[in-house]
Amino acid sequence: xxxxxxxxxxxxxxxxxxxGAGIQADLKTMLALGVHGMSVVAAVxxxxxxxxxxxxxxxxxxxxxxxxxxLDDIGVQAVKTGMLASPTLVETxxxxxxxxxxxxxxxxxxVSKHGDTLLAPEAVETVRSLLLRTAxxxxxxxxxxxxxxxxxxxxEEDMRRxxxxxxxxxxxxxxxKGGHLPGExxxxxxxxxxxxRFTAARHDNRHTHGTxxxxxxxxxxxxxxxxxxxxxxxxxxxxxxxxxxxGFALGAGIGPxxxxxxxx
Numbered sequence: 001x002x003x004x005x006x007x008x009x010x011x012x013x014x015x016x017x018x019x020g021a022g023i024q025a026d027l028k029t030m031l032a033l034g035v036h037g038m039s040v041v042a043a044v045x046x047x048x049x050x051x052x053x054x055x056x057x058x059x060x061x062x063x064x065x066x067x068x069x070x071l072d073d074i075g076v077q078a079v080k081t082g083m084l085a086s087p088t089l090v091e092t093x094x095x096x097x098x099x100x101x102x103x104x105x106x107x108x109x110x111v112s113k114h115g116d117t118l119l120a121p122e123a124v125e126t127v128r129s130l131l132l133r134t135a136x137x138x139x140x141x142x143x144x145x146x147x148x149x150x151x152x153x154x155x156e157e158d159m160r161r162x163x164x165x166x167x168x169x170x171x172x173x174x175x176x177k178g179g180h181l182p183g184e185x186x187x188x189x190x191x192x193x194x195x196x197r198f199t200a201a202r203h204d205n206r207h208t209h210g211t212x213x214x215x216x217x218x219x220x221x222x223x224x225x226x227x228x229x230x231x232x233x234x235x236x237x238x239x240x241x242x243x244x245x246x247g248f249a250l251g252a253g254i255g256p257x258x259x260x261x262x263x264x
Contacts, residue, residue, distance in 0.1 A: 007035045007224035010070055011217060012063075012093055013082030013109075014043035014055065014118070020256030021047075021112070021210035026080060028259035029217040033239065035224050037217075038074065040066040042093070043085045045118075049209070049251030052116035057085045060092040067096045076102045077224035080217050083109040083118045087126040094130035103136035103223045106171065107216035110144050124148065133170035137229055139216045140166060141177045155181065159188040160195065167192050173229050175219075177212070189233050196230050200241040207247030207255030214257055215240045 009030050016022035023039045030037030042063050046053040070076070079102060084090045097104055108127055110119040119127070128148055132138055142153045142162075149165035151158065159176045166174040172191060179185045189196040218236030219229075227235065239262075246258035258264070 005036070007077040007221075008038060008074060009035045009078045009080065009217070009220050009224045010038045010040065010076045011080045011082065011220075012040040012042055012067070012084070013080070013213070014045050014085065015041055016045055016047050016210075018048045018209075018251070018256075020049075020250070021213045022082060025210040025213040025256070025259065026082065026217040029214050029239070030221050032259050032262060033218060033221040033225070035077075035221045038070050038076070040070065042089050043083055045083075047112075049253035049255060051253070052112050052118070055085065055118065057089060060088050063089060064092050064096065067093070071096070071100065076100070078103050078105065078220040080105045080107065080220040081131070082107050082213055082216065084127075084131070085118065085123065086120050087123045090123050090126040090131050094126075094134055097131075097134040100134075103220070104134050105216045105220040105223070106131055106135040106138045107212055108132070108138060108140050108144050108148060109212070110147050128169050132166070135171035136223070137173040137175055137219060137233070138166060138171040139175045139177060139212065139219070141212060142180050145176060153178070153181070156186055156188075159186070160190065163188055163190045164192065175233060177215070179211075187233075187237065189230060191229075194230070196233070198234060198237050200237060201245075203241075203245045205244060205247045207249060207257070208244055209247075209254045209256045211240060211244060211257055214243055214259065
């Protein structure tokens with residue numbers, strides 16, 4: 001690679017036909033933050049501002065071929081995973097990522113912004129036992145924490161207990177996203193020893209589709225740019241907070257965050 005080649009970040013996730021979340025959100029985030037985004041499509045969704053009307057998994061051999069194609073030739077400075085849908089796809093991706101030395105950010109996508117299930121119930125145990133072991137950082141929301149660990153977070157005091165339960169599953173760092181709790185939004189990041197608390201303004205904007213994908217991709221981008229995990233999370237939070245503030249209406253339902261807000 002030449003000095004002019006930007007850091008390379010790979011997303012392994014589902015496609016969002018509405019462009020607000022999934023691989024589309026990941027690649028927009030990566031472009032905005034100055035890295036070269038690459039993609040492995042694991043599933044295709046029929047999705048718009050009103051919800052997910054259906055999804056179809058790609059065959060595991062197609063997912064593995066995409067991974068091998070990018071990793072063997074181009075290489076990566078970071079990887080982000082999102083919607084993987086089924087046990088077979090989770091197993092396939094986890095097996096490959098176990099051999100990757102670059103940092104891995106796992107967004108354990110279980111449900112869409114509209115409440116539509118994006119992870120088969122039988123795949124939850126595979127995420128627990130295989131995928132989280134590959135993660136440098138895992139970024140569950142409160143529903144995903146409960147799904148993975150059984151810990152129900154009802155206030156900020158519960159967040160550390162939830163993070164420790166997630167860390168027991170193998171990731172190096174756990175970022176518990178507390179945006180759905182009442183009051184000031186707080187996220188908690190820990191490696192089991194160090195604890196960081198991130199706050200942000202709560203914007204009165206219902207157009208928040210794609211926030212989870214965008215945050216995880218922003219963290220991966222900053223890791224690829226050379227930041228340590230706490231700094232990468234802090235900078236990613238700043239980017240996502242701005243994207244939420246500038247979220248816009250699209251269709252008849254929940255619109256997306258604005259990935260291009262720094263340029264406007």
